[in-house]
Amino acid sequence: xxxxxxxxxxxxxxxxxxxxxxxxxxxxxxxxEPSLRSRIMATPIPELLLIPTGTEDSSTIKLLVAAGEQxxxxxxxxxxxxxxxxxxxxxxxxxxxxxxTSIGISIVADHSNQNQLCIGLASDxxxxxxxxxxxxxxxxxxxxxxxxxxREAGIIGMGGAGFxxxxxxxxxxxxxxxxxxxxxxxxxxxxxxxxxxxxERADKIVIGAEILKRAAKARRCIxxxxxxxxxxxVALQLALENENNCELLLVPSKYPTGSERQLIQCVTGRxxxxxxxxxxNGIVMQNVGTTFAVYEAFVEGKxxxxxxxxxxxxxxxxxxxxxxxxxxxxxxxxxxxxxxxNSNQQSILGGSLMGSELRSNEATICKTSNCLIVPGRNELxxxxxxxxxIRCGFCADACPAKLLPQQxxxxxxxxxxxxxxxxxxxxxxxxxxxDYVCPSHIPLVSIYKxxxxxxxxxxxxxxxxxxxxxxxxxxQYRVKKEKEQAQPKKxxxxxxSGQESKQESSPQAAETAIISKEQASRDIAAAVARVKARRDxxxx
Amino acid sequence: MSKxxxxxxxxxxxxxxxxxxxTLMAALLPGIFASIWFFGFGILINIVIAVSFAxxxxxxxxxxxxxxxxxxxxxxxxxxxxxxxAIAIPPGSPWWLAVLGILFAxxxxxxxxxxxxxxxxxxxxxxxxxxxxxxxxxxxxWHIPSAISSGELSVDSLGIPDGVAQxxxxxxxxxxxxxxxxxxxxxxxxxxxxxxxxxxxxxxxxTPLIEFKMAGNSALLAARESGAxxxxxxxxxxxxxxxxGYLLGGLYLLYxxxxxxxxxxxxxxxxxALSSLFYAPGSAAxxxxxxxxxxxxATMIGAFFIAxxxxxxxxxxxxxxxxxxxxxxxxxxxxxxxxxxxxxAFAVLFGNFCAPVLDHYCRPRIFGHGTLSKTxxxxxxxxxxxxx
Numbered sequence: 001x002x003x004x005x006x007x008x009x010x011x012x013x014x015x016x017x018x019x020x021x022x023x024x025x026x027x028x029x030x031x032x033e034p035s036l037r038s039r040i041m042a043t044p045i046p047e048l049l050l051i052p053t054g055t056e057d058s059s060t061i062k063l064l065v066a067a068g069e070q071x072x073x074x075x076x077x078x079x080x081x082x083x084x085x086x087x088x089x090x091x092x093x094x095x096x097x098x099x100x101t102s103i104g105i106s107i108v109a110d111h112s113n114q115n116q117l118c119i120g121l122a123s124d125x126x127x128x129x130x131x132x133x134x135x136x137x138x139x140x141x142x143x144x145x146x147x148x149x150x151r152e153a154g155i156i157g158m159g160g161a162g163f164x165x166x167x168x169x170x171x172x173x174x175x176x177x178x179x180x181x182x183x184x185x186x187x188x189x190x191x192x193x194x195x196x197x198x199x200e201r202a203d204k205i206v207i208g209a210e211i212l213k214r215a216a217k218a219r220r221c222i223x224x225x226x227x228x229x230x231x232x233x234v235a236l237q238l239a240l241e242n243e244n245n246c247e248l249l250l251v252p253s254k255y256p257t258g259s260e261r262q263l264i265q266c267v268t269g270r271x272x273x274x275x276x277x278x279x280x281n282g283i284v285m286q287n288v289g290t291t292f293a294v295y296e297a298f299v300e301g302k303x304x305x306x307x308x309x310x311x312x313x314x315x316x317x318x319x320x321x322x323x324x325x326x327x328x329x330x331x332x333x334x335x336x337x338x339x340x341x342n343s344n345q346q347s348i349l350g351g352s353l354m355g356s357e358l359r360s361n362e363a364t365i366c367k368t369s370n371c372l373i374v375p376g377r378n379e380l381x382x383x384x385x386x387x388x389x390i391r392c393g394f395c396a397d398a399c400p401a402k403l404l405p406q407q408x409x410x411x412x413x414x415x416x417x418x419x420x421x422x423x424x425x426x427x428x429x430x431x432x433x434x435d436y437v438c439p440s441h442i443p444l445v446s447i448y449k450x451x452x453x454x455x456x457x458x459x460x461x462x463x464x465x466x467x468x469x470x471x472x473x474x475x476q477y478r479v480k481k482e483k484e485q486a487q488p489k490k491x492x493x494x495x496x497s498g499q500e501s502k503q504e505s506s507p508q509a510a511e512t513a514i515i516s517k518e519q520a521s522r523d524i525a526a527a528v529a530r531v532k533a534r535r536d537x538x539x540x
Numbered sequence: 541m542s543k544x545x546x547x548x549x550x551x552x553x554x555x556x557x558x559x560x561x562x563t564l565m566a567a568l569l570p571g572i573f574a575s576i577w578f579f580g581f582g583i584l585i586n587i588v589i590a591v592s593f594a595x596x597x598x599x600x601x602x603x604x605x606x607x608x609x610x611x612x613x614x615x616x617x618x619x620x621x622x623x624x625x626a627i628a629i630p631p632g633s634p635w636w637l638a639v640l641g642i643l644f645a646x647x648x649x650x651x652x653x654x655x656x657x658x659x660x661x662x663x664x665x666x667x668x669x670x671x672x673x674x675x676x677x678x679x680x681x682w683h684i685p686s687a688i689s690s691g692e693l694s695v696d697s698l699g700i701p702d703g704v705a706q707x708x709x710x711x712x713x714x715x716x717x718x719x720x721x722x723x724x725x726x727x728x729x730x731x732x733x734x735x736x737x738x739x740x741x742x743x744x745x746x747t748p749l750i751e752f753k754m755a756g757n758s759a760l761l762a763a764r765e766s767g768a769x770x771x772x773x774x775x776x777x778x779x780x781x782x783x784x785g786y787l788l789g790g791l792y793l794l795y796x797x798x799x800x801x802x803x804x805x806x807x808x809x810x811x812x813a814l815s816s817l818f819y820a821p822g823s824a825a826x827x828x829x830x831x832x833x834x835x836x837x838a839t840m841i842g843a844f845f846i847a848x849x850x851x852x853x854x855x856x857x858x859x860x861x862x863x864x865x866x867x868x869x870x871x872x873x874x875x876x877x878x879x880x881x882x883x884x885a886f887a888v889l890f891g892n893f894c895a896p897v898l899d900h901y902c903r904p905r906i907f908g909h910g911t912l913s914k915t916x917x918x919x920x921x922x923x924x925x926x927x928x
Contacts, residue, residue, distance in 0.1 A: 271907050273907070346543075352550045402906055427909075439557050
């Protein structure tokens with residue numbers, strides 16, 4: 001949109017959407033070409049799949065199959081309770097046919113770096129599917145009919161956070177949503193999964209977007225994509241030609257435009273703080289991969305059993321995007337790319353700016369593993385010597401949350417928690433832009449993560465200590481009251497029936513203890529007020 | 541397989557402190573070359589002395605503080621401080637002036653406060669200020685070899701030596717000029733016999749600032765009105781060219797993104813505004829033209845190179861603007877109404893005092909906070925349009 005149009009829209013209102021600049025941000029070398037040279041490859045079926053359930057706690061998993069059972073492709077294997085808001089559940093399905101082996105703890109390729117219970121599935125190579133039931137009239141369904149189907153299909157947010165999609169749509173269904181944003185802005189370097197998906201299957205994504213729009217009861221649907229992805233943009237434009245349900249918006253190619261709150265600000269101009277949920281402000285955002293999974297669930301009746309994962313990095317001979325079955329081990333994928341997995345090979349899950357190092361090459365792909373980078377020698381930044389902060393301010397220029405990282409660093413070093421909160425440490429999205437530009441090579445993101453942990457610890461300790469303080473005060477009060485109740489009895493009967501008095505006093509004392517709990521807080525407050533009044537008098 | 545960084549992010553922009561300092565030193569070169577062209581090698585001698593003693597002091601202090609001196613020396617911050625300090629002190633000053641100043645700057649103003657990144661005051665300016673207070677006479681003389689010719693000096697009616705145009709001209713870059721420069725720097729060499737150089741003690745060429753303070757009219761304006769060539773050394777345009785050199789260097793730094801525009805712009809704008817406000821041509825109070833204040837003195841190098849020293853300056857954008865305004869106002873006030881000739885050092889130090897307060901109060905609005913954001917904390921109701 002031209003500048004005059006933007007100005008006119010701002011001044012006089014109107015319905016047009018245009019992309020704004022995000023605050024800060026960096027432009028990093030994207031390294032996306034190698035994995036985009038070829039089409040998405042459908043992976044062969046590995047011998048053993050370890051399907052993650054998302055949790056270590058077996059009490060939250062309701063297994064529908066047992067070890068040794070023969071299962072078909074698409075068969076539902078388990079329902080996992082996820083404690084997100086109201087109790088919700090995520091379904092796990094079999095990616096191929098075979099025999100269930102065991103259910104045990106295994107390493108999963110996700111960012112939490114914790115082991116999960118995985119359902120082992122030994123594939124029989126036949127890939128016999130269960131009978132699929134596509135939903136015919138998906139274009140006429142109401143929101144309340146769409147959301148259960150999405151939950152049935154086990155669809156979670158495939159952009160990285162893994163939030164159950166049905167719950168996200170549910171939280172907004174009481175009030176109508178204003179806007180559904182399909183996040184196709186893959187801003188992080190190295191990841192090309194969404195771009196590859198769009199340029200090959202744009203029409204299906206548009207159908208999925210429409211279904212989501214009906215599910216969210218949104219007034220508008222906008223697909224936001226970075227302007228540096230020409231193939232994907234053309235594919236979307238073709239798919240949206242005869243469509244007036246969804247609109248396409250090009251956003252600037254800066255990192256981190258694709259972060260949820262940054263993209264909302266880019267598309268709508270509204271800034272949501274860390275404590276404000278988009279669904280409470282009329283906006284729902286879904287990833288493109290999730291949208292495609294919704295299409296498959298309705299139009300083809302397939303539950304979520306695979307995802308697109310980018311394999312890239314100079315150590316791989318043939319980097320590309322794969323359509324991976326959930327539960328495939330990472331080393332299987334490495335071999336497909338022409339690399340012999342050895343235990344010394346370090347690899348990164350996610351992009352180069354927010355990824356985490358994979359603990360083991362046996363980790364299995366889950367629904368949120370979007371990229372695996374296997375870097376060559378000296379391809380990525382190594383461990384650099386750290387200098388002192390020279391307060392150059394490049395970090396503040398790069399911060400998308402408009403924080404002052406140089407000040408946060410100074411306060412983190414002295415653990416000045418009040419100033420940390422005041423300077424907005426809790427608004428930090430840990431995008432790594434400040435770290436990227438720092439000339440002193442200070443590991444800012446890890447310092448802020450530690451500071452946040454310390455803040456949380458301290459807040460917890462404070463809560464505990466307040467709770468125990470209250471209980472202790474009540475105990476003191478109770479003991480005092482008991483003594484007061486006991487004393488008159490002792491005076492009345494000096495040496496006679498010591499036992500009697502004890503027996504008599506204890507039920508009475510217990511009675512007073514039970515009754516005075518409500519009274520106690522009032523008494524304590526009155527006592528505190530008395531002490532305070534006395535102190536004020538003394539001061540005067 | 542080189543070891544990966546311990547945690548995200550795994551990519552880096554490749555910037556380092558050494559890179560920043562290299563670019564800064566490169567940006568200083570045009571101004572330095574102009575200085576050498578007009579004023580001889582005095583400045584180069586100062587640079588050599590300052591740099592060597594700065595490196596020695598840095599190594600010694602890093603060793604004393606048990607730090608890896610190879611690593612910390614490589615960040616070249618001592619080099620830059622030495623360069624800026626050497627440019628600030630007058631060329632032709634004796635060698636011990638430069639040594640004392642740079643030792644004070646590196647040892648006391650930088651390392652005793654905690655080293656790189658911890659010094660609250662600009663080290664080069666601390667050294668300069670200390671010298672100005674301890675050795676005022678040596679610091680206010682601007683000894684230029686070409687001003688001292690082999691003949692007699694012509695003086696005007698006030699007893700002040702005229703500008704260069706009146707004298708027999710000796711190129712400061714000739715062999716004679718070099719010898720004179722060395723003799724000025726190392727006064728103990730004067731007893732040795734060099735041909736045809738007799739230095740008159742205490743003679744110094746008047747800087748434009750000295751002129752406007754003591755004389756009635758700026759010689760710069762006179763030279764320009766007479767239409768003399770800019771680069772010829774006979775004309776009095778030396779200062780302007782030097783300042784334009786530093787201005788070009790500063791603009792290059794802006795282009796490369798090493799410094800931000802806030803501090804230089806606010807300093808120059810403030811000096812321009814104040815000098816325009818108080819400039820009264822023809823009246824009895826002569827305070828110098830705005831052009832003089834911007835180009836006839838050290839304002840350009842102060843605005844682009846000295847005040848923008850990141851460690852001691854304010855660090856938030858609004859804070860930087862306020863910092864620049866404070867420094868600009870201080871520059872002008874001390875120059876015009878104070879008793880010092882040039883006030884960059886004191887003005888910058890004054891700004892450094894104010895920087896922590898500015899950082900505390902001039903904070904940018906955090907994303908999502910504050911009344912300027914168009915967010916609503918209440919639940920969104922259907923029918924409310926999303927403002928584009």
